[in-house]
Amino acid sequence: MSRLHWHPLAGAATVLALAAAATGLPVLAGWLAMGAASGFATSGST
């Protein structure tokens, strides 16, 4: 995969796509998406 695939914006877009997909999936997908958004958000310097 190219460098672009690993860009932080690509990661955030992936998480957003997961959350969007969760709207049409069983509720457990919503929990997974919520966890993924909060886990990925812990990036960045402190």
Added chain:
Amino acid sequence: MAFCLGLLGGGLVTATVLVVVGSLLRAPLPAPVPWLLVGLMLVVVLGKELGWLRIRLPENRRLVPETVFRLGRHAGPFQFGLEMGTGARTYLPSGLPYVAAVAVLFLASVPAALCAGLGFGLGRALMTTANLRFGESGAWDAAWTRHRRVLALLLGLAFLLALLVLLLSDPTVRMPGTRSG
């Protein structure tokens, strides 16, 4: 690989602890209170992120010690990941995990909590994998800093969307305009 597995394990550990403690805390609460608590935490985090509230949320202000790598080639990275994956062992630069924790504490069933914990570990694994593969050391963090506002917006949106899915699927919540019976 061992590190990422550790991250997933850490998320599961925290989620398990939260759902066990939460099952005791939520027992006496009437139906709307858990969602009100999640909403309150969301408002606090939003206020903090926007700079309206000058508060410090509890976090372990330490790095995971490098001594964990003495455990060996696989066990060391696994423990490092496990400790990071709990979200309780080191810094937490975002407020979103606090809202997720309150949601798991007061709303989640056991399978739901495990999914949230797994998701948290996956999110952190995606972050660390992307960081390693993006390029030279520090480049990913620099890109994150450069786009931090857009990233906060995208991730906040993803989080709210997921939370909305949970809200709308909760049978204890009645939306305005809906009628029961």
